Amino acid sequence: MPKLTQYLPYLAGVGVALTWGFSFMFTRGALDHFSPIHLLGLRFAAAVLAMSLLRAFRLIRIKVTPADYINLLPLAIFQPILYFATETTGILLTSSSYAGMMIAIIPIFVAIFSAIFLKEYPNRIQLLFIIASVGGAIFIIFMDAQSIAGVNPIGTVFLLAAVIAGAGFNIFSRKASIKHPPVRTTWIMMVFGAVVFNAIALGQHYNAGNLEIYLAPLAEQWVAVLYLGVFSSVVAFFLYNYVLSKITATQGAVFANMVTVVAIIAGVVFRGELVFWYHLAGTAAILAGVWGTNRFAPAVLERRRQKALETQAVIGARK
Numbered sequence: 001m002p003k004l005t006q007y008l009p010y011l012a013g014v015g016v017a018l019t020w021g022f023s024f025m026f027t028r029g030a031l032d033h034f035s036p037i038h039l040l041g042l043r044f045a046a047a048v049l050a051m052s053l054l055r056a057f058r059l060i061r062i063k064v065t066p067a068d069y070i071n072l073l074p075l076a077i078f079q080p081i082l083y084f085a086t087e088t089t090g091i092l093l094t095s096s097s098y099a100g101m102m103i104a105i106i107p108i109f110v111a112i113f114s115a116i117f118l119k120e121y122p123n124r125i126q127l128l129f130i131i132a133s134v135g136g137a138i139f140i141i142f143m144d145a146q147s148i149a150g151v152n153p154i155g156t157v158f159l160l161a162a163v164i165a166g167a168g169f170n171i172f173s174r175k176a177s178i179k180h181p182p183v184r185t186t187w188i189m190m191v192f193g194a195v196v197f198n199a200i201a202l203g204q205h206y207n208a209g210n211l212e213i214y215l216a217p218l219a220e221q222w223v224a225v226l227y228l229g230v231f232s233s234v235v236a237f238f239l240y241n242y243v244l245s246k247i248t249a250t251q252g253a254v255f256a257n258m259v260t261v262v263a264i265i266a267g268v269v270f271r272g273e274l275v276f277w278y279h280l281a282g283t284a285a286i287l288a289g290v291w292g293t294n295r296f297a298p299a300v301l302e303r304r305r306q307k308a309l310e311t312q313a314v315i316g317a318r319k
Contacts, residue, residue, distance in 0.1 A: 009246035010294060012239040013255035019239075021262020023232040025270060026224040033217040036088040039228070041201040042218070044080065044193035046229025051187055062187050068180065069188055075176055076192035079169030080233075084197070087162040093155030098145070102159040104137035104260070107293075109167035110253035117171050120248045125296040130254060133289020137257045140264070140282035166256075170249040177245030186238040193233075247297070254293045257286050 030039050054060045091099045107130050114120040122130065176185055205211045218225060243252045261283045267273035 009243045009252075012243045013252060013290075014258070016236050016240045016243065017255050017258035017262050019231050019236040020256075020259045022266050023228055023236075024263045025266055026227045026232075030221050030224040030228070033221050035201070035204070036092075037197055037204065038201040038214075039225070040080075040084055040088075041194065041198035042215075042225050043228040043233060044190055044197055046225050047190040047233040048194045050230045050234055051190060060183055062183055064184055064187060068184060069191075072176060072180065072185060072188045073192070075169065075172040075185065076189050078165045078172055080189060080193040081196050082165040083162055083169060084193075086158045086165060090155050090159035090162055093152045093158060098155075099159055100141040100260070101138045102156070102163060103166070104134055104141065104257060106163050106166040106170075106256060107134055107250070107253040109163055110170045111250045113167050113171045114174075114249045118174060118249060120250060121298075122248075122250045122293075123296065123298060126250065126293050129289045129292030129296070130250070131289075132285045133254045133257045133293065136282040136285025136289060137260045139285070140260055140279055143276070143278040143282070167253070170244060170253050173241050173244040174249045174252075177241070182238050182241035182245060185241045186234060189237060190233060247294070248299070251294050251297050254290045258290055261286055 027039070034042070051060070051062070055062050087099065087103065090102070111122050111127065111130055114122070173185065202211065202214065205214050240252070240255075243255065264273075264275065264279050264283065268275050
């Protein structure tokens, strides 16, 4: 692998964190006008529309067959359907802070599932850095909340289901990358998300007797829906699927905790929010965790060992 391309998955991981980190600003405002399922429906509809336009203008190529939809259905069930459905329900039954702390443990489950299903075993050093990353994210969210009020046993069950769904997506995307390019995987995820969430939201509006105003909030919130649909869905999931096609699921998962860091920076820069010492401490732990998990990955260590052997061979030949 050429030297430049070695860094592309890590740059893509940073891109995912940046995109999802800024999505919180748009989501917060949009939820004042949409129910969560309604917003998800329009978000994934915008994603499908955006990819369809790119496909029509031949800016991207998507070769997909009915068999591909069937093969990638398990992945789409985990993400976006199960993940967003259980996460949203969990937040409604608990609190956003408690939900954030639960979601932050996804890398731990990814490490476990990777060992069981993919036979990708993190080494001891990686486990320490994974714990540092998870701990940093939980520390920031806990300190911001100053408590974990609003804990509800049923809500906790839903959030645990979201954690498992998020970890399951990492595993299935990693396995799917063997046969399916990232653009195909992303397209199928967006299609299933658009169909399922819009079907639920349209049913809710039909039962409420206000189906005619389904698209009305877009007049004010089209920018938020466009960002969430095009960037936070299409671009971010394409990059994440690319990441998981190039590095282990454990390495890719820790980039998700960088979303907390980006969200803090976005809040300070664009919303005038305050930053405290624990933000800096937690951010340092997250960044160190991301760096260490990828720096000490078995594949990376093996490349460094091979390079050292090649260097020694060259030196020996010169002597």
